[in-house]
Amino acid sequence: MIDLKDKNILVVGASSGIGEKTAVVLAEQGARVVLLARRESRLIEVCNTIGSDKASYCLCDVSDIESIESVVKKIVSEHGKLDGMAYVAGISDGDVPVKYLSYERQLTTFKTNYFAFVEFVRQVTKRGNYNDGLRIVAVSSVASLRGEKAHVAYSASKSAMDSAIRCIAKELGPKGICINSVAPSMVNTEMYQHFLEVQGEESEANMKAVGRQYLGLAETSDVANAIAFLLSPDARFITGITLPVDGGFSTT
Numbered sequence: 001m002i003d004l005k006d007k008n009i010l011v012v013g014a015s016s017g018i019g020e021k022t023a024v025v026l027a028e029q030g031a032r033v034v035l036l037a038r039r040e041s042r043l044i045e046v047c048n049t050i051g052s053d054k055a056s057y058c059l060c061d062v063s064d065i066e067s068i069e070s071v072v073k074k075i076v077s078e079h080g081k082l083d084g085m086a087y088v089a090g091i092s093d094g095d096v097p098v099k100y101l102s103y104e105r106q107l108t109t110f111k112t113n114y115f116a117f118v119e120f121v122r123q124v125t126k127r128g129n130y131n132d133g134l135r136i137v138a139v140s141s142v143a144s145l146r147g148e149k150a151h152v153a154y155s156a157s158k159s160a161m162d163s164a165i166r167c168i169a170k171e172l173g174p175k176g177i178c179i180n181s182v183a184p185s186m187v188n189t190e191m192y193q194h195f196l197e198v199q200g201e202e203s204e205a206n207m208k209a210v211g212r213q214y215l216g217l218a219e220t221s222d223v224a225n226a227i228a229f230l231l232s233p234d235a236r237f238i239t240g241i242t243l244p245v246d247g248g249f250s251t252t
Contacts, residue, residue, distance in 0.1 A: 002225075002232045005030030008082050008131075009231060010075060012062065012120060013089030015042035017189035018139060021220035022086050025228050027054040034075050036060050037089070062089045062116040063108070072123040081131045084231040085124050087117050087138040092191065095150040106153045113157035118164055121179070125172060133176055135231045138165065139223070140181040142246050158183075162242045169240030178239040182226045185246035186210055187218040213247035 009026050013019040015037035023033045027050045035043050035057040043057040056079065060071045076082065093109045117138055124130060143151060144158035162181055169179050186192060186209050199205045210217055226245045229235055244250045 002029045002228050002234065004084075004228065004232055007031045007084060007231075008034070008080050009084040009086065010034045010036060010082055010124070012036045012060075012085065012087045013139075014046060014057075015039045017088075017191065018184070018187060018220050018223050019086070019088035020046050022088055022224040022227050023055065024050060025221065025224040026086070026231070027051070029228055029232075031084075031231075032079070034058060034079055036062075036071070036075075062120075063111040065111065065115055065119050068116065068119045069123050072120070072129060076129050081129060082124055082134065083131050084135040085120065085137075086227050086231065087120055087136070088227075089113075089116065090139060090141075093151070093153045096153065097150050098152055101152055106156075109153040110157050110160070113154070114160045114164070117161055121168060125175075125177060130177070133233065133236070134178075135235065136177070136179040137227045137230045138179075138181040139227070140183045140242055142183050142185045142244060142249050144183060144242065145244070145250050165242070166240045173239060178230075178235065180230050180235075180238060180240065181242045182223060182230070183242050183244045183246065183250075184218060184223045185213050185244075185249035187220060187223060189220060192217075212249045212252045214252065215247035218245065218247055 009031045011023045011033055014023045014035035023035055026033050033055050035046055037043055038061050040059055047055040047057055058075055089112055091112045138161055140162050141158045143155040144162050165179050165181050223245050
């Protein structure tokens with residue numbers, strides 16, 4: 001059993017999908033969770049699902065990098081030092097051939113998928129903001145490991161995240177801080193359902209993607225459970241890795 005009793009954990013990007021499920025799973029394992037996202041109505045719904053004794057929320061647009069310092073200060077001031085952070089915020093740039101890939105479009109993707117992540121790590125790991133044994137887990141993607149045409153910015157931003165984690169792990173390891181990422185493949189989320197609406201369940205794109213996952217389509221709980229383990233004290237000797245949670249995708 002994963003034991004997160006009385007752990008204070010920030011979940012960035014907790015209003016839906018993997019982030020929402022991660023918050024629920026962490027609370028079920030005993031953690032107190034602070035949910036962060038832009039959509040207040042959804043955050044309230046998730047908090048009500050978990051229970052006000054286990055969950056609270058804070059509004060933040062992670063692409064506003066300069067606001068992150070004040071957000072982290074507010075959370076620590078109101079809820080205490082952090083024992084963990086799950087960074088689940090992310091955006092996909094869709095199918096964008098390189099000839100249409102402007103600097104502005106790439107910057108939008110990198111702001112959420114990479115720059116904001118590094119800034120949250122920078123702020124959370126400041127003295128006075130965390131307890132001993134801090135654990136940080138980010139959601140990357142198999143796109144960081146396998147190339148696909150027309151996904152340059154998304155794949156590059158996730159690869160940047162994973163590379164940064166390997167460097168940060170060495171830097172923060174002596175302080176007892178562990179940092180890792182998980183790399184899901186196709187997961188049954190709102191984003192995937194939108195993909196099906198556009199491409200169709202029987203489309204070549206969907207059959208090709210899901211076909212590589214010989215364990216089938218992932219559920220959000222599959223990813224959330226992996227995140228919960230890496231945030232737990234039992235993962236004390238794991239740092240600087242990207243853990244595929246992909247149903248076999250990366251081995252095919």
